[in-house]
Amino acid sequence: MAVEPEDVIQHSSSEFARFLKNVRGHALEMGGLAEQHVESAIQAFLEGDQKLAKKISRADFKVNALEVKIDEECSEFLALQHPVAMDLRTVIAVIKATTDLERVGDEAEKIARLTANLDYQAVRKRHLRAVKHIGRHVLAMLHKALDAFARLDTDLALEVLKEDLEVDEEYEAGMRQMITFMMEDPHTIRLVLEVLWCAKALERIGDHAANICEHVLYQVIGKDLRHVSIEQVERELADAQI
């Protein structure tokens, strides 16, 4: 169920409210930028647009800079104010989510860097096809994770956690396909490995999207559900009656 963030976050003061709204806004801005980089990196990879790839590769510093800025804001807030309960969990969730978003940016940069150096004369459609599906799925997951973070939507967060398991399976299937390509034509091993690294980077972006959703659950129900099964997450959500 989606809840109004303003209803859930009970602030000790209007100053708290303002800070939390601002810092969550900055985290979402960072998320939007990271998402945009992932989208462009996938597009560059699939279309062989090496100019776009180089542009994305050079732009990763912007995501990093936002992480540093948000971390500073959170540290300053923790030092000057004294948030408790949901307010404190919000700050901790923001710090943790930005760590994941920074790594999402890193993975987008990795895809862009690989794309910029890929020999597109040798790339075949079947190579790209194996990655296309994972790319589309992971991008949708990341979008949902940011939505779940923005709206503190635990249902959406749970959905993303389930999808992460699907993406892991899609990655395994993609990898098996690529091993077949390599065995069929050993001259393409290096090339196919580079395509495989792109698929791996996408799979990791899915992991980070799932992590962000775990931070959302922590923020809303106050429980650390990082190392438990999906079934247990469902039980905890039911118990919390959210």
Place this chain on the structure above:
Amino acid sequence: MAVEPEDVIQHSSSEFARFLKNVRGHALEMGGLAEQHVESAIQAFLEGDQKLAKKISRADFKVNALEVKIDEECSEFLALQHPVAMDLRTVIAVIKATTDLERVGDEAEKIARLTANLDYQAVRKRHLRAVKHIGRHVLAMLHKALDAFARLDTDLALEVLKEDLEVDEEYEAGMRQMITFMMEDPHTIRLVLEVLWCAKALERIGDHAANICEHVLYQVIGKDLRHVSIEQVERELADAQI
């Protein structure tokens, strides 16, 4: 230069001192356990000890449990007390370091899982040799990173950051070697890829060791040096006169 943690961490109260000492102790305990898992996973991989590999694979939950426990301790401390300056940075550094240590545990578990399923009848000495060197280097790096964390030793932290660049090069060289093995004998592609995943996991453990050292630098000099060059880290340390 190594500094006495007790001199650097200036506490607002003896209760703070006790908490910070305890939680840093727990983080180091978690670090010791993660290090032990990495060491055993490397040993299992190199010696083909699949029984040991399964044991390590099953033990990862212990590292995860410590992360959850330490995070809870930190949240509770932030909620009940009001740490500022170095005290606050210590808590933030502990939260961030445990995230990295949890992932170190994950990578050790991955190596153990790969080892448990590896076809050692087909593994050749040259496959293992390519990983052995990285393994030894990364294990030393992780040990140094935990030392730097325990003693708040910025010199040692800087050393680890430099070594991370070396490990990245060693990994690239190892990967080139493995591509050669695959091209020479395409029947071994699947096997060699699994060896390559082990090398990749080790390289990522090196990244996490470097991250831990960045958290040490943040804690001691109060600056976020995650996205800057080694030269700039050196200048910042000189400026801070530590």
